[in-house]
Amino acid sequence: MFLSTECKVTPFEKFQRRYIIREGIKKLVSFKPRIQLIAPIKLLCDKLIANKYAKLYKGTAVPTRNGKLIHLSNEMIVEHFRLRLNLIIYYYSFTSNFTKTKARIYYI
Numbered sequence: 001m002f003l004s005t006e007c008k009v010t011p012f013e014k015f016q017r018r019y020i021i022r023e024g025i026k027k028l029v030s031f032k033p034r035i036q037l038i039a040p041i042k043l044l045c046d047k048l049i050a051n052k053y054a055k056l057y058k059g060t061a062v063p064t065r066n067g068k069l070i071h072l073s074n075e076m077i078v079e080h081f082r083l084r085l086n087l088i089i090y091y092y093s094f095t096s097n098f099t100k101t102k103a104r105i106y107y108i
Contacts, residue, residue, distance in 0.1 A: 005095055006038040039095040041104050044088065053084075054108045063108050 010033045017030045045061035048054040052068070054061040069077050085105060092101050 004040065004043075005092070006040060008036045008038060009033045010036060036096040037094065038097050039092040039101040041097070041101055044101070044105065045108070048108055061108055 017028055020027050020029050045054065049056055049061055052064070052066050055064040056062075069080060072080070088105050089102055092098060095101060
């Protein structure tokens with residue numbers, strides 16, 4: 001774990017490979033593996049469920065109302081959700097699965 005992300009090495013099947021021609025000989029070269037930092041999407045969804053921003057429906061997290069924000073104005077509610085969303089997105093912006101993480105958090 002590094003900054004609450006899972007560290008993995010790129011599988012061999014996904015290594016970048018290229019044919020190089022030297023002195024008339026064509027040779028397949030694989031580049032070194034790189035480390036992938038994977039954001040824990042399941043853990044994020046579980047935290048959002050625990051904090052009442054989402055609920056569990058048929059095994060997946062779906063958005064729901066949050067009763068503790070009912071006394072706020074519409075602008076303050078939107079600002080609250082925007083702030084929470086941006087904090088999560090900025091924190092995980094360096095991960096390899098950032099697009100998937102961002103899409104999931106934006107949905108909820």
